[in-house]
Amino acid sequence: MAPPQRPPAADYWRKNLTLIAILLSIWAFVSFGLGIYWAEDLHGIQAPLPGTPLGFWFAQQGSIFTFVILIWVYAWKMNRLDDEYFSDEEK
């Protein structure tokens, strides 16, 4: 089956790179930022649980929850982008 007229792959790739950049910024912010670099500054804040210092919580819990969400957001967004650009569906 011949591929139909489709928007250029370059456009798809640029959107992919933008999404990756956004998600990896969040990835770095929660782990390297909140979990390590600012962990000591955040030590006085008890959140999100009543008895956990915020920096410690991000280092041992919050960053991991965030990672899971980031991967699912990427999968969901990209799979939709694939449909938009590369399905053989009649437009």
Place this chain on the structure above:
Amino acid sequence: MGVTGWTTLLVGASFLLYIVIAIRSRATSTGEFYIAGQDVPPLANGMATAADWMSAASFISMAGLISFSGYDGSVYLMGWTGGYVLLALLLAPYLRKFGKYTVPDFIGERYYSQTARLVAVICAIFISFTYVAGQMRGVGVVFSRFLEIDVTWGVIIGMGVVFIYAVLGGMKGITYTQVAQYCVLIFAFMVPAVFISLMVADTVIPHIGFGSIPPGSDVSLLARLDGLHKELGFSTYTLGSGNTINLLAITFALMAGTAGLPHVIIRFYTVPRVRDARKSAGWALLFIAILYTTAPAVAVFARTNLIDTVYKDGSFQPHEQMPPWFQTWEGTGLIEFDDKNGDGLVQYVGAAAVDGQGQSITNELTIDQDIIVLANPEIAGLPNWVIALVAAGGLAAALSTAAGLLLVVSTSVSHDLLRKWLKPDLSEKQELLVARIAAGAAVCVAGYLGIHPPGFVAEVVAFAFGLAAASFFPAILMGIFMKRMNREGAIAGMVVGLVFTASYIIYFRFLHPELDSAENWWWGISPKGIGTVGMLFNFMVAGIVRSFTSDPPADVMKMVEDIRVPEQRAV
């Protein structure tokens, strides 16, 4: 029924299950042997990846590691999970589109070079054997502790089971046994965790329990633990003790290393489509996160329990008043009490401990970190079948990881060395036979390493991550995201990254271990984190060399464009 009876029953039943699965999913072609025929559903692949990834160390040692190092243990939690974000966003979907059998395959074809392939094969085999030695040892240790079987026989039984499903089923057999092994290991980890959470924090959800204020108390569990640590001269549980640069470097090296480990990457070749690779990365991390977010809670519960046992109402307790589990584990040598001042009290203190007169107190108690998971059911007073479950879970974790690693070794030999290099005229049938023989041989080598472990297993695991971070990760990343990265740049980068990282680790860990401390490290970065620097050197050297050499051939650049887009499909 006693602990031994239950353990024999549960371990036996789980082994039988793995063997039945292996017989039902025999591989009949190289495609099935290498990548399970590429028809593994994303959910199943997620479970298989989680079992593949979570090793004996994750199951048995990690909660204990965090329990004894507090905040500093976070680098492992973040490092070993954050790597999946890199894998899911930067590597897995494109490698799935590439669709060939191994990681060296990608390196070899992308950089149109047998030298690059060979460097990759050597790294893959080295990393895998390094890692597998620890797994086989873990199998032997679980057998010896729970069933009182000699470590050697424990390793041999483990080898036998892996042999059956790895040699018969290849990736196909491994995948479905890993799915079963994930279920066993996560159940075995969560049951004691939930019970101990109920006991200490009065909630069934450990994640909430460890950050809460227990009923009947006015301070939170963590604040109380921090207070106890201060009284006993340990460093604050919820705060880091090391320098920030080193923590950042270690975390990043573990992340990039995780993303670059061949036995993990190869799991993403086994799903049908690019979109499934993305989803299965999501499932994989979700399944891993269940254990990795529970472990720090278990760590806090166990740490508090432990201190409360030896130090009650502000004074150390006499040895004869220790609970039965304390004595049981003293028998195995995992807990050692040496009454140095002869007063019969169990003094458990950190380096900074002083008594009322300002005199320093001597520590008399040595505790192995593995005890946290292994003794948890007993500490929490759980029935015998839960203790047996922990044994079955530890074995599942060790065997599933071992199988994934052995497959990497076998495919590297049969596919990359023989078919793609030494004997290109190999027929598919012959290649499959060689793959089976190589898998069988790899199991035997792994068993030997498990029975006679090289004394430096702990050191070489740091090696494996450092090398993966400094070699595979940058090489694959540039192969996908820099279309004009060429053979010369990639090889130069890999060689510099590898040599630098390996030299640094060998210097501080093997040649001059006495110098292995912060004041001698370059930029304050320990050998565990040096892979991050090696990776930066790899990128720099590759970029510089590329700018002086010619572009890759047109067909390679076409291939790069091709792996960046998903497959065409009818809707």
